[in-house]
Amino acid sequence: MKQSPPTPLPPPDERRRLREAQSLTQAQVAARMGVARETVRSWETGRTTPRGRKREAYAKLLAEHATEKNGENRENGENGGKVTAGQDPAPVATDMADMTDLRSDALTPAQAFDALYAFCAPALVRQTYLLTGRRELARESVERAFQLAWQSWPEVALDRDPAGWVRATAYECALSPWHRLRPRYRHPEPPPADATDRALMDVLLKLPPPHRRTLLLYDGVGLDLPETAAETEASTPATANRLLHARAAIAERLPELSDPAELHRRLATLASTERLRAAKPPTVRHGSERRARFWTRAAIAFTVALIGTTALTLRSAPTQYEPPVAPGSDVRGVPKRVAPGPLSEAEWELREKLRKETAKGPERLQPTLP
Known part of the structure; x- marks a missing residue:
């Protein structure tokens, strides 16, 4: 069976121009495609390319303006009107995020960080809540991810997808x-109030963490399969298998969510019903700086203590090696030494007789002749 060739798409620069010519923002295109705004931005920069049904829908959306433009050009030609080549009859609309990119050179690091935090943090807290089922842990993980981003801000600022960097870090945290070892997270939190939301959250939390993360990125955030595989550090076939198993587990418990579009809508509804608030950007930046100062001082104190211990050891250590004396041990098999006891009467008589004898010994008997 031959596969049909993929739907042709214009170059990345042309995709953005066609979107702006229709007075559409990236958020509006993302809503029509059912994906996240970051995904549309990656399509327009050429970092990723849509596939499957999303590719066809995206190509159709871009082709609408081309068809309208050709028709207007023919009409203008018939009426004697003049249209300059490359001039768009529709006004150009640029969203605030694109304006921020254009003025990125004029922003200070703190202002750029605050803009990224204000754009990503609220949605990221809701996503992390779907991933863990814990409200406080979701806020803590997102704040910790942004603290790490502020500590490595030059690297994050130059990353092609800073929002993806922070999202991956928050999911890992x-x-x-x-x-599980923390006392505050040993017991589950109260479930959502709605019965349907409780059922969906219960199914999500029973999925293995890799499957849950893959499902959330693909059906919740709206990433493509290669992007999901790259963010979860897995191969594309393994990511596809995780996604299929996760969808099958949800469809088995909740048959009404077998449609991916309905599942995406329910995930968005479940995340939006919870009142999850993130801290202010200055609070996160100051917390990151306090944490960095604490660990820096702790490292300095440990280094000073190690140097002092080493110096004391060198000062008090002997200049030459003296082997230690081995401890004594019992030697077995040797009879004990017997001390002399009291003399008997016979021994006393013999002793006295020997003392009375002369030093030269007894007299010798000489034989006589008969």
């Missing part, structure tokens, strides 16, 4: 197994 939220799924850390060390949270």
